[in-house]
Amino acid sequence: MFEYQAPENLLKDRVILVTGAGDGIGRIAAKTYAAHGATVILLGRTLEKLEHVYDEIEAAGHPQPALVPLNLESAQEHDFIELTNTLEQEFGKLDGILHNAGLLGVRTPIESYDPVIWQQVMQVNVNAPFMLTQTLMPLLERSENASVVFTSSGVGRKSKAYWGAYAVSKFATEGLMQTLADEISNVSNIRSNCINPGATRTQMRADAYPAENPGTLKTPEDIMPLYLYLMGPDSIDINGQSLDAQ
Numbered sequence: 001m002f003e004y005q006a007p008e009n010l011l012k013d014r015v016i017l018v019t020g021a022g023d024g025i026g027r028i029a030a031k032t033y034a035a036h037g038a039t040v041i042l043l044g045r046t047l048e049k050l051e052h053v054y055d056e057i058e059a060a061g062h063p064q065p066a067l068v069p070l071n072l073e074s075a076q077e078h079d080f081i082e083l084t085n086t087l088e089q090e091f092g093k094l095d096g097i098l099h100n101a102g103l104l105g106v107r108t109p110i111e112s113y114d115p116v117i118w119q120q121v122m123q124v125n126v127n128a129p130f131m132l133t134q135t136l137m138p139l140l141e142r143s144e145n146a147s148v149v150f151t152s153s154g155v156g157r158k159s160k161a162y163w164g165a166y167a168v169s170k171f172a173t174e175g176l177m178q179t180l181a182d183e184i185s186n187v188s189n190i191r192s193n194c195i196n197p198g199a200t201r202t203q204m205r206a207d208a209y210p211a212e213n214p215g216t217l218k219t220p221e222d223i224m225p226l227y228l229y230l231m232g233p234d235s236i237d238i239n240g241q242s243l244d245a246q
């Protein structure tokens, strides 16, 4: 496990956008960031789930979050511009993005992979994070030190049969992270890194490994030390890395 003990006020006064914040790892990351003082922007496609996370954060007495219902599969450039304008008016800056939303797609040989599902996976896992990052960069530049965290996977470093668009999208995620990191290295207050969560007890993992006993897996709560480290100022000199949460 990645070892890091975060101070309670690690993210005080920081504004952090979490995609896929309604469920799984994103839900716990959003709650964890809020518990460490951040104002969290909860982006996801299922409003009820986002509202539930919103209520949980409010009930815990943490900074009031913001809700952004947005389907990253169908979102267009104007949606990202609208979001950027709203965040600028509300907060004037952005200190971090956790690109966490992801689609598994199907586990099928390339030979029979459905091109429609391929496009959906690439849209949610790669194209949307690209557009979101690009549009939000001026707001990230206004932070004292901003962190862009992408979510990779083991199959984004070494692929395996039948992982199809998911594996390819995670290789692309690593590439996007590295390209951005090299561009901003030494000339920007922004840093860009990847997290590989490792096998984690969520719906996506259960969909990928239906025969597995979820009780044997780490929970999203277990892997939060790396999520905190990369979002807070202790990782200010880390750029262009792909780190394992487990």
Ligand code: NAP
Residues within 6 Å of the ligand: 019, 020, 021, 022, 023, 024, 025, 026, 043, 044, 045, 046, 049, 070, 071, 072, 073, 074, 099, 100, 101, 102, 103, 124, 151, 152, 153, 154, 196, 197, 198, 199, 200, 201, 202, 203, 204, 205
């Ligand atoms: P999850 O439980 O399936 O949660 C994924 C989240 O992304 C959900 O909240 C989902 O929204 C949201 N999402 C999916 N498509 C979206 C779209 N089109 N627009 C907006 N939001 C969308 O998955 P997870 O296991 O927490 O995975 C989180 C990240 O970790 C993913 O990038 C995944 O690839 C990566 N990862 C996970 C594991 C693991 O073992 N769990 C391992 C390696 C990498 P809904 O709730 O509305 O469906």
